[in-house]
Ligand code: ADP
């Protein structure tokens with residue numbers, strides 16, 4: 001059995017990640033499964049959902065950070081099993097969001113290295129597409145509904161993502177500039193990259 005590939009789409013809020021994850025999974029048909037982080041359906045995910053949607057539900061930055069990571073660990077074995085069974089797993093956010101959103105808060109001691117530690121040992125994607133946008137996404141549908149969707153914080157997260165990429169080396173990561181591109185244009189750009197990775201023979205990798 002040839003193992004499936006782990007494909008990640010990352011980026012700021014409302015850059016089109018979920019839209020393109022759905023496009024990719026639909027294009028791959030029965031061979032692919034979509035997993036979105038945070039997975040809000042688990043017990044830990046429900047707490048995370050409350051934190052994101054209820055501004056009166058406060059947690060220390062360290063605690064919520066560890067919950068996001070714990071949420072990935074909850075699904076590690078399930079993802080591994082699917083890959084071993086030959087399914088491609090498409091991830092909507094993962095470790096890089098985990099590190100960038102927390103480190104962007106600028107809290108003493110919570111630097112990139114601290115934030116990355118709890119994710120060490122998780123499966124490393126075979127391909128990461130980072131959706132980069134120069135224009136802000138505040139006019140896109142839904143922007144502003146959740147805790148982190150504020151223009152100034154998004155700018156900080158954007159800078160932090162690039163600092164994260166300097167520190168966490170990953171030769172399978174590609175930056176896609178999605179500014180001013182339609183949904184179809186972005187999909188045309190990523191389609192060949194997906195096609196290449198699923199046809200490659202690759203060893204398994206962990207962070
Ligand atoms: P994300 O998952 O990154 O937050 P979504 O895929 O949910 O973003 O997209 C946010 C909104 O923007 C949706 O209403 C979606 O239809 C729209 N959208 C997605 N990609 C584009 C695009 N390339 N151009 C214009 N609108 C887009």
Ligand code: 2DT
Nearest residue numbers: 037038068093094097098101102148
């Ligand atoms: P969406 O469900 O709209 O993608 O928003 N986040 C996500 C973190 O702070 N840490 C993480 O580890 C992950 C996976 C980014 C989810 C929000 O949660 C943030 C936006």
Ligand code: MG
Nearest residue numbers: 017018019092
């Ligand atoms: Mg989304």
